[in-house]
Each structure stands twice: as structure tokens, then as C-alpha cells.
Amino acid sequence: MIPVRGYEGRKVAVLGLGRSGLATARALIAGGAEPCLWDDSPEARANAEAAGYSLTDLTRGNAWDEVATLIVSPGIPHLYPEPNKLIARAMAAGVPVDNDIGLFFRSWSTPDWDDMDQVPKVIAVTGSNGKSTTTALIHHILQVAGRPTQMAGNIGRGVLDIEPAQDGEVVVLELSSYQTELARAMTPDIAVFTNLSPDHLDRHGGHGGYFAAKRRLFAEGGPDRAVIGVDEVEGRFLANQLAQGVGDDRVIRISSGVKLEGPGWSVFARKGFLAEWRKGRQVASIDLREVRGLPGAHNHQNACAAYAATRTLGLAPKLIEEALHSFEGLPHRSQLVGERDGVRFVNDSKATNVDSAAKALQAFPKIRWIAGGLGKDGGIASLKPHLGSVVKAYLIGHSARDFALELGDTPHEICETMESAVARAAEEAEAGDVVLLAPAAASFDQYPNFEKRGEDFAARVRALIG
Incomplete structure (x- = not known):
């Protein structure tokens, strides 16, 4: 680890006890600082305590006595749409607010x-x-x-x-x-x-x-x-x-x-x-x-x-x-996960918005497109200029029917599930086609995150092609 310098013997508050927050705590201890750890989530606090860390309830007024700085995890808002209450308290008290990048x-x-x-x-x-x-x-x-x-x-x-x-x-x-x-x-x-x-x-x-x-x-x-x-x-x-x-x-x-x-x-x-x-x-x-x-x-x-x-x-x-x-590429980002009889299967589960989906749709000449999930504001209407390479779309998830209404003349089929979409796309694909998962939607209707969605796609492809 990188021991944090400049805070030897001083109190440093850490808000957010996920991956970066706990790494920050370890680095502060290694540098001789006294971390005061807190998370608004009871579950995160329990996990930190189970890992051997002591907590400081930053919601109490005296917890801020002699705190030199507040280190905030990236997911916690500090300005818009409104500051986290503890960050607002630190700013009101004149306590500098920073993050692990600044410490690094x-x-x-x-x-x-x-x-x-x-x-x-x-x-x-x-x-x-x-x-x-x-x-x-x-x-x-x-x-x-x-x-x-x-x-x-x-x-x-x-x-x-x-x-x-x-x-x-x-x-x-x-x-x-x-x-x-x-x-x-x-x-x-x-x-x-x-x-x-x-x-x-x-x-x-x-x-x-x-x-x-x-x-x-x-x-x-x-x-x-x-x-x-x-x-x-x-x-x-x-x-x-x-x-x-x-x-x-x-x-x-x-x-x-x-x-x-x-x-x-x-x-x-x-x-x-x-x-x-x-x-x-x-x-x-x-x-x-x-x-x-x-x-x-x-x-x-x-x-x-x-x-x-x-x-x-x-x-x-x-x-x-x-x-x-x-370079083999990153998982879930234009990742080639299999090939059979001239048909390639590509996992771009990270394409959770229309902009990233548009880029994926422009990458291949003949696409059997698996799309859908929890759609975002505006739907997929802006993708129409990029549908020329789509041979057929196979729609899954919460927004499947909404997406179908926006596809116009593009051939499509409502499949509901990844299992059905992969099976139908593989059945109809011809040599030279690319079966592409580029959902243009969030995953949270059927999966906890885009990684799990991509892993499901890859597993079903591998089961098909042996």
C-alpha cells in the first residue's frame, strides 16, 4: 500500500467504507494517522467492524473535534444534487474535504x-x-x-x-x-x-x-x-x-x-x-x-x-x-466470448446507455442485436441512424416492449430473457453475423449489475457452442 503522508498523529475522518474507503483507512494507519471511520449504511458499518475496524459516529457533534480533513468515497455527493449531510457539516466547520486520489x-x-x-x-x-x-x-x-x-x-x-x-x-x-x-x-x-x-x-x-x-x-x-x-x-x-x-x-x-x-x-x-x-x-x-x-x-x-x-x-x-x-479486451466491453460456424458472439454489457450502444452497433457489419433491460429516459429513439447493420433485434427485460415500439422497420423479436435471446439469435445467425449484447439499458430489472448480465450472456453462449 501507499502510506498516506502529511497526517502523522492527526485525526482524519473517512466517510464511505467500501473498497476505496477501507483502503484509505489502511493507508492512513500505515502513515501514522488516526482514521475516524463512518458510513451512512448500517451494513457497510457492520462489514467494517467485522473486518476489525473501529468506527467513529460522525453524526455526533464532538466527533469533529481536531479532525484535520474529511476523505470522501466517490459515490457520495458533495455538491449536486445536494451535499451529503456530513460533508455539509464538514464544510460549514471549515474542515477540508478530499478523496483518496488527492491523498495518493x-x-x-x-x-x-x-x-x-x-x-x-x-x-x-x-x-x-x-x-x-x-x-x-x-x-x-x-x-x-x-x-x-x-x-x-x-x-x-x-x-x-x-x-x-x-x-x-x-x-x-x-x-x-x-x-x-x-x-x-x-x-x-x-x-x-x-x-x-x-x-x-x-x-x-x-x-x-x-x-x-x-x-x-x-x-x-x-x-x-x-x-x-x-x-x-x-x-x-x-x-x-x-x-x-x-x-x-x-x-x-x-x-x-x-x-x-x-x-x-x-x-x-x-x-x-x-x-x-x-x-x-x-x-x-x-x-x-x-x-x-x-x-x-x-x-x-x-x-x-x-x-x-x-x-x-x-x-x-x-x-x-x-x-x-x-490485447484481449476487457470483460463486458466488446469482448469476444465465442465463435461457431463463422458467427461471433460479443459481450458489450457495459453499453448501458444509447451513446455506448451506438458505438457498439457501428463496430460490426451484420449484427443480431440483444438489447433491453431497465431503459433510461429518452429510450432508444436516437439509435435509429445506427440500426442499418442490425439484421434483427432480440429484446429482453423490462423495456423490451418499449424498445420494440421505437425500432421502426428493424426486424425484432421480444424474447424477455437472456436465455431465450441467445438461443434465438444463435439459431437464426449465419456465417459472418455477430451476435452482440449491447443493451442500451441498465441491468437492474434482471441482474444486480452489468457484470452479472454479461456473465450470463457469456455462460449461455459457451453452453451453446460447447
Whole structure:
């Protein structure tokens, strides 16, 4: 773990006792602080006590005496739609509010770094879609390159749960808007912004607040390099804000679908080919069409982001290309789970909204689409421009009939359950088809989370194909 520095002998309140909260408690104890732990959930408090932790009832007025700071888990609102009552109390009392990301950046570097040949680095990835895949892909490329590396944050382990740095190590962090919005310290060496689409708007007070939360990763500490997706206006604005001139290669612009021109540093993918340009000329190219773990334009954007980030570390294009081909993808994100008689079965259970479903639907030419679940506001009407590749839809869950009404002329069948949908799609599929789970809906009508939904899909596919 990373012992928290700067709070030796002082009280630190921790609100939220999930994965990150308990990791924070351990790191505070290791750093000599006195954590005061609390959770609004009785179940979470009971689990913490069962794990051997002592609790402090932060709802009592005297509990805040001599508290140096309050560390908040990411799922707890601190501003919109309204602050948690204990966070509001801390703010009223003038107690600084922070999170584990802020503690990590305060504590990551240590005096023994002076004896290292290569100073460790941090790559931090944020954005609306693709940040998990991009983070995992960067981590994979570094592993193939033989660089010591750890992955943490919104994926894998909590940031304070990783091991202290080795000589030349690169830590890759996935950071959500919940994490970037509140952290009081963020100083990555390389920061990556994939894209922006509406999400968590109630938590951030609207689209502008959501973008502002992401932007803090670049504005607070000032990374040495910034990799910016410029396919939306917010990305173009951010790249413009960070660059000091047209040739400033501290900012690397990336795109999926648009050729980027100019004297600066850019990486873009068009028609299945990734191209790197510097100072007005092309310096490398990679054919992404046969990279099975990264299908579709949205994954090609992820490839561009990971390529750019690892190029800033001096990795050779050929080595990165080799690593792209050995990347198997993340579970539930365009994950190939089986193949039979020329039919591929792809699990994109993470496609819980129309934007991510649209990207999945654009990744394959002939799709038998399994969709449905607990639909979100607005339904799937906005997906109509992306249904041209859908041979037939197989609808499941609470919103199956609502989705059917919005599909227009697209052939469809109401299957209700995953078992029925997989069986019918597999029965009707022909060579060259892709049976794609991209629900465009939440999972909570039939499953506790999108992971369990994807696991059910994968299990039924494997049972069918043997």
C-alpha cells in the first residue's frame, strides 16, 4: 500500500467504507494517522467492524473535534444534487474535504526516488466512454514492453492499495468525474481525455459541470503531456486551452474518423488505420482492422489514446503494434466470448446507455442485436441512424416492449430473457453475423449489475457452442 503522508498523529475522518474507503483507512494507519471511520449504511458499518475496524459516529457533534480533513468515497455527493449531510457539516466547520486520489498524489513520491535511475510516472485517464479500455490497454502495452507497471483507480485496485514505486515504474489510473471533481491534488505526468458525452448530469449540475469535473485533471496540476480526444467541441476547447501554440507537442490531439492536420503532434484513425503525425509529416502507421480485441471506431479511438500515451514514454511504434494484437479486451466491453460456424458472439454489457450502444452497433457489419433491460429516459429513439447493420433485434427485460415500439422497420423479436435471446439469435445467425449484447439499458430489472448480465450472456453462449 501507499502510506498516506502529511497526517502523522492527526485525526482524519473517512466517510464511505467500501473498497476505496477501507483502503484509505489502511493507508492512513500505515502513515501514522488516526482514521475516524463512518458510513451512512448500517451494513457497510457492520462489514467494517467485522473486518476489525473501529468506527467513529460522525453524526455526533464532538466527533469533529481536531479532525484535520474529511476523505470522501466517490459515490457520495458533495455538491449536486445536494451535499451529503456530513460533508455539509464538514464544510460549514471549515474542515477540508478530499478523496483518496488527492491523498495518493500527496503521498506517491518519496525521498528514495532520488536514488532511482528513472523517476516513476503516473498516467491518468478520464473521459465519458472508453477510459477503462484505454487504461487497461496502456497497462498491457507497458507490460509487453517490460516496464514495471500497476493499474488502479476506477478499475482494479484502489489507488492507495497499490505497492510503492519501483525504479522506472508507470502507474496507470482510470479516474471518473466523481474522483477528479473533488481531489485536492492531481499531478499526473501524462493525462488522457478520451471523449465527452452526457452522463452523471444530476451529480454535476449539468453538462458544463460534468465537463468542468473532467477538466480539473488538466488544470489543477498541469501534466507534462496531455492526450486529448478532439472529436467533440469540449475536447477541442481543452486542447486549445492547454497548447501554447500551433506546434506545441506537449498536447497530442487524437481522433477516430478525422484526419488531424497542422504542425503539432497528432494520432488519428481512419478506415481502420492508425496514423501518427509530427511536425507536418507521418511518422508511423498501424493497421487496426485485424486487432480482434479492439473492434470498431470507438475502440480505434482507445487505441489512438493508448498509442499516444505510450509514445510519450519513448516506446517504439512496432512494439506498441505488437501489444495491440495481443490485447484481449476487457470483460463486458466488446469482448469476444465465442465463435461457431463463422458467427461471433460479443459481450458489450457495459453499453448501458444509447451513446455506448451506438458505438457498439457501428463496430460490426451484420449484427443480431440483444438489447433491453431497465431503459433510461429518452429510450432508444436516437439509435435509429445506427440500426442499418442490425439484421434483427432480440429484446429482453423490462423495456423490451418499449424498445420494440421505437425500432421502426428493424426486424425484432421480444424474447424477455437472456436465455431465450441467445438461443434465438444463435439459431437464426449465419456465417459472418455477430451476435452482440449491447443493451442500451441498465441491468437492474434482471441482474444486480452489468457484470452479472454479461456473465450470463457469456455462460449461455459457451453452453451453446460447447
